Amino acid sequence: MKHALLAAALALLLLTAFQPAARSWTPAERATLAALHIGRLDAPPADPSNAVADRPAAAALGRQLFFDARLSANDRVSCASCHAPERGFQDGRPLGEGLATGSRRTMPVPAASHASWFFWDGRKDSLWSQALGPLEDAAEHGANRVQLVRLLAEAYRPEYEALFGPLPPLAGLPAAAGPLGTPAERAAWARLPEAQQQAVDRAFANLGKAIAAYERTLMPGESRFDRYVAAVVGDRPADEAALSPAEVRGLRLFIGKAQCVSCHAGPLLTDQHFHNTGVPPRDPRRPDPGRSPAVARVLADPFNCLGRFSDAPPQHCEELRYIADDDPHLQAAFKTPGLRNVAERAPYMHAGQFATLEQVIAHYVSAPGAALGHSELARAGQRHAERAPIALGAAEAADLAAFLRSLSGPVCERGRPC
Amino acid sequence: MRRSTFLATAAALASAAYLTACGSPPRDLDLSLKHPSTQGLFVVTLEPPATGPVLDQIQTWQLHLADRDGAPVSQARILFSGGMPQHGHGFPTRPRVTREIRPGVYALEGVKFSMSGWWDMRFGLQAGERTDTAVFNVVLDDGRHRS
Numbered sequence: 001m002k003h004a005l006l007a008a009a010l011a012l013l014l015l016t017a018f019q020p021a022a023r024s025w026t027p028a029e030r031a032t033l034a035a036l037h038i039g040r041l042d043a044p045p046a047d048p049s050n051a052v053a054d055r056p057a058a059a060a061l062g063r064q065l066f067f068d069a070r071l072s073a074n075d076r077v078s079c080a081s082c083h084a085p086e087r088g089f090q091d092g093r094p095l096g097e098g099l100a101t102g103s104r105r106t107m108p109v110p111a112a113s114h115a116s117w118f119f120w121d122g123r124k125d126s127l128w129s130q131a132l133g134p135l136e137d138a139a140e141h142g143a144n145r146v147q148l149v150r151l152l153a154e155a156y157r158p159e160y161e162a163l164f165g166p167l168p169p170l171a172g173l174p175a176a177a178g179p180l181g182t183p184a185e186r187a188a189w190a191r192l193p194e195a196q197q198q199a200v201d202r203a204f205a206n207l208g209k210a211i212a213a214y215e216r217t218l219m220p221g222e223s224r225f226d227r228y229v230a231a232v233v234g235d236r237p238a239d240e241a242a243l244s245p246a247e248v249r250g251l252r253l254f255i256g257k258a259q260c261v262s263c264h265a266g267p268l269l270t271d272q273h274f275h276n277t278g279v280p281p282r283d284p285r286r287p288d289p290g291r292s293p294a295v296a297r298v299l300a301d302p303f304n305c306l307g308r309f310s311d312a313p314p315q316h317c318e319e320l321r322y323i324a325d326d327d328p329h330l331q332a333a334f335k336t337p338g339l340r341n342v343a344e345r346a347p348y349m350h351a352g353q354f355a356t357l358e359q360v361i362a363h364y365v366s367a368p369g370a371a372l373g374h375s376e377l378a379r380a381g382q383r384h385a386e387r388a389p390i391a392l393g394a395a396e397a398a399d400l401a402a403f404l405r406s407l408s409g410p411v412c413e414r415g416r417p418c
Numbered sequence: 419m420r421r422s423t424f425l426a427t428a429a430a431l432a433s434a435a436y437l438t439a440c441g442s443p444p445r446d447l448d449l450s451l452k453h454p455s456t457q458g459l460f461v462v463t464l465e466p467p468a469t470g471p472v473l474d475q476i477q478t479w480q481l482h483l484a485d486r487d488g489a490p491v492s493q494a495r496i497l498f499s500g501g502m503p504q505h506g507h508g509f510p511t512r513p514r515v516t517r518e519i520r521p522g523v524y525a526l527e528g529v530k531f532s533m534s535g536w537w538d539m540r541f542g543l544q545a546g547e548r549t550d551t552a553v554f555n556v557v558l559d560d561g562r563h564r565s
Binding site for chain 1: 511
């Protein structure tokens, strides 16, 4: 009798150990997993503000511009300097390094086209408008728009004019001028007639539209996690070994009590929205206000969806027209980064505050109060009105970190081998 | 006076907090899209677009406002607030009631859900002398509406 009981217990143990992964997930969990699979990622949503967004000729021109270091004050900074293809289109540094050191972490480009708001604070509302920002930022490319339009005329005239029509006449334009540049460049800009300023602005905007068309071709490819999910959802055992037992335990935490999937949702593992999770500021004396001041900036931006250089009719600018401009939760809130290839791009957070994934997880467990605004996270032992603390033991944190390392995969450029 | 009462009600709506333990919505959540307003002055119906609630798309919903006898209530002033009670954040957009489409039917534009889970949609209602509030709950499961 005793032996029979032991045998039954052993049989049960063996059954559990060799149970196909698909059957270890509930139908609800399987639905959650399916929603994270890369196959759920559609083509980039249409950008009505950029008429050339999906023109191959625009992507080809944009690709050349993306890698051209002449788009800078010293001929040494291109978009690819920080968005390096060999590093998944980011730079691996805590803060961006162009002509000087920036104040935030370089964001990866692949699948950026799926966002509604750009930069960590969402101060731009299209990929093309985003591309214009670093070009004139003194710490990044340090270029000015007249210099850039001159470069278009000298190096890219046929390609540009085939897409956008004639470039503005260069006669009467100074070598360098722009509204955001050095005092001399600003003074030269102020001296230009308004019509000439607008003609330069239009060509400058078109430069951004070509770069955006190229960036729209960059998408993440399949990871081990995706192969595992395909097996689970398709009830196939073949690829269940794509994840180790520790990684599967980490995945269970990711969609369960670690609450990661609350914000890291969908096939890009981001809700594309802004959250204050109490990440400590790099400089405690000057905490970064994040999203809140960016709302006024994007509304006032001449290169926004409602501006004269946008190709969209106003009714297609719904994100801007219905922008959340009065939400106190947006103070010191930053955009949720997607987690595809996250293990390949330490350090983490909006200013590279954490060196490792383990430190990131430890932050969410300790849930410190925010230096500015209020953290959405609940702290252990504290009563929190809205949500439970993220309680993870050391072994669970290690499993979760292991799972995050399974999200790595190639970056694919549309039309090229991946 | 009436105006300040209305605004105070709207502010109370906006700052209302819930007590829930964890990530899944409460089991007894009222998911009805037609019910009397909080004080019973109106009957309010919230109508999603034909597609139902969809993640990551800006949608226009409709609010039907009627009196207790079912007669449409026109020229009402309607304020919206809402968000995810379990996450402590509002809508990613600022939805607004923009116009009265036909008597008693109002367009709520700019509605966007950025995450699956429990969202609340709260209305401050003012029609003539009458002010009231109405609250609806919507749960999105991986982009699908639970009802």
